[in-house]
Amino acid sequence: MKDLGLYVIVTDPDYPVSRITELCVKYQVGMIQLREKGFSDRQLLETLSMMLSITRNSKTKVIINDRVDIALAAGVDGYHLGQDDIPLKMARSIYDDKANLICGLSTHTLVQAEEALTQNPDYIGFGPVYPTFAKKRPDAAVGCEALKTVVQKASCPVVAIGGINRSNVDDVLETGVRNIAMIKAVVKSKNIEEEIAFYSSLLRG
Numbered sequence: 001m002k003d004l005g006l007y008v009i010v011t012d013p014d015y016p017v018s019r020i021t022e023l024c025v026k027y028q029v030g031m032i033q034l035r036e037k038g039f040s041d042r043q044l045l046e047t048l049s050m051m052l053s054i055t056r057n058s059k060t061k062v063i064i065n066d067r068v069d070i071a072l073a074a075g076v077d078g079y080h081l082g083q084d085d086i087p088l089k090m091a092r093s094i095y096d097d098k099a100n101l102i103c104g105l106s107t108h109t110l111v112q113a114e115e116a117l118t119q120n121p122d123y124i125g126f127g128p129v130y131p132t133f134a135k136k137r138p139d140a141a142v143g144c145e146a147l148k149t150v151v152q153k154a155s156c157p158v159v160a161i162g163g164i165n166r167s168n169v170d171d172v173l174e175t176g177v178r179n180i181a182m183i184k185a186v187v188k189s190k191n192i193e194e195e196i197a198f199y200s201s202l203l204r205g
Contacts, residue, residue, distance in 0.1 A: 001102070001122045001123060001156060001157055002157070003030075003157050003178045003179055004030030004031050004123065004157055004159065004179045005028075005029065005030045005178065005179060005180075005200060005203040005204055006027075006029045006030060006179075006180060006182065006196070006199045006200045006203050007029070007030060007031045007032075007033065007159050007161075007179060007180065007181040007182070008020065008024055008029055008031070008032045008033070008181075008182055008186055008187070008196070009032075009033045009035050009065075009161075009181055009182065009183045009187075010032065010033065010034050010035060010036065010187060011035045011036065011183055011187065012036070012187075013187035013188070014187060014188050014189075014192075015187060015192050017034070017047055017050070017051065018050060018051075018054065019192070020032070020186075020187060020192065021050075021051045021054045021055060021060075021062075022054055023192060023193055023196045024055070024060045024196065025054060025055055025058040025059075025060050027196050027197050027200040027201075028058075028059045028060070028200060028204075029059075029060050029196065029200055030059070030060065030061065030179070031060065031061045031062075031063050031077075032051065032055070032060055032061070032062055032063070033062075033063040033064070033065055033080055033181075034047060034048060034051065034062070034063070034064050034065065035065035035066075035080075036065075037065075037066075041070065044064065044067065044070050044074070045070065045073060045074050048062060048064060048070070048074040048076055049074060051076075052074070052075065052076065061077035061078065061102060062076045062077050062078075063076065063077060063078045063079060063080050063102065063104070064076050064078075064079050064080070065079070065080050065082075066079070066080070066081065066082065066085050067079065068086065068091045068094055068095070069094075071101055072094075072095055072101075076101075077101065077102050078101045078102025078103055078104070078122070079091070079101060079102075079103060079104075080103070080104040080105075080106065080125070081103065081104070081105050081106065082105075082106045083106060083107070083108065083112065087119075088103060088105060088119045088121060089119065091103065102122045102123075103121050103122050104121055104122060104123045104124065104125060104159070105119065105121045105123075105124050105125070106124075106125045107124050107125065107126050107150075108126075108127065108128075108139040108140070108142065109142070109146075110142075110146055110149060110150065113126055113150045113153075113154075114153070117153070117154060117155060117156070120156075121156060122156060122157075123156050123157040123158070123159055123179070124150075124154065124156065124157075124158055124159065125158075125159045125160075125161050125181060126142065126146075126147055126150050126158055126159070126160060126161070127139075127141075127142060127147075127160055127161035127162035127163075127181075128140075128141050128142065128161060128162020128163050129141065129142060129143065129144065129147055129160050129161065129162045129163060129164060129172060130143075130162055130163025130164065130168060131162075131163050132162040132163040132183075132184075138162075141162065141163065142162075144171055144172060144174070144175050145175075147160055147172070147175045147177060148175035148176060148177075151175055151176045151177050152176065157178070157179050158177055158179060159177075159179040159180065159181050160172050160175070160177045160179065160180050160181070161180070161181035161183075164180055164181075164182065164185065165185045166185075166198075169199075169202065173202075178203060179203070180199065180203060182195075182199060185199075186199070
């Protein structure tokens with residue numbers, strides 16, 4: 001799988017999901033993930049259907065967090081699993097890999113990253129690189145040195161995540177990573193189009 005560049009995660013955004021999706025398509029964002037744990041199954045399916053109607057025939061892939069069943073029902077491009085979710089091998093057995101879905105795995109330590117890579121995911125997330133409050137119980141920050149180690153070892157794209165913003169993004173890129181997941185710095189920003197345009201251009205460059 002090729003590098004993704006900017007990876008936008010939609011969690012309790014300050015903007016309509018449709019607007020965020022439209023901007024991701026406009027600026028050729030590699031992936032947009034829906035991560036709304038408070039949504040009902042119906043809300044997830046309806047939201048994903050709307051997102052897919054916008055991303056159709058574009059370079060932007062739609063990913064659902066956690067839910068393999070919803071990924072299959074909605075017909076999205078893939079799903080993302082955390083450390084407490086169903087194991088990747090079991091997830092793939094559910095659909096016998098016939099749907100050819102993209103699968104990403106979250107990792108928060110070097111040990112988790114090494115274990116994840118043995119499972120042959122399409123990409124792994126690694127972080128939080130810096131302290132973050134995007135989760136109720138955030139994991140400890142891993143730092144840029146650990147990120148650099150994972151990037152050097154990985155045989156698939158590594159997506160840096162956690163506390164990344166304009167003040168530290170250059171330090172993150174110095175690790176060799178070329179994929180960055182953004183939550184607060186984009187979906188909670190004062191000017192979302194400006195932020196998506198900035199990060200997508202930066203990562204393409």
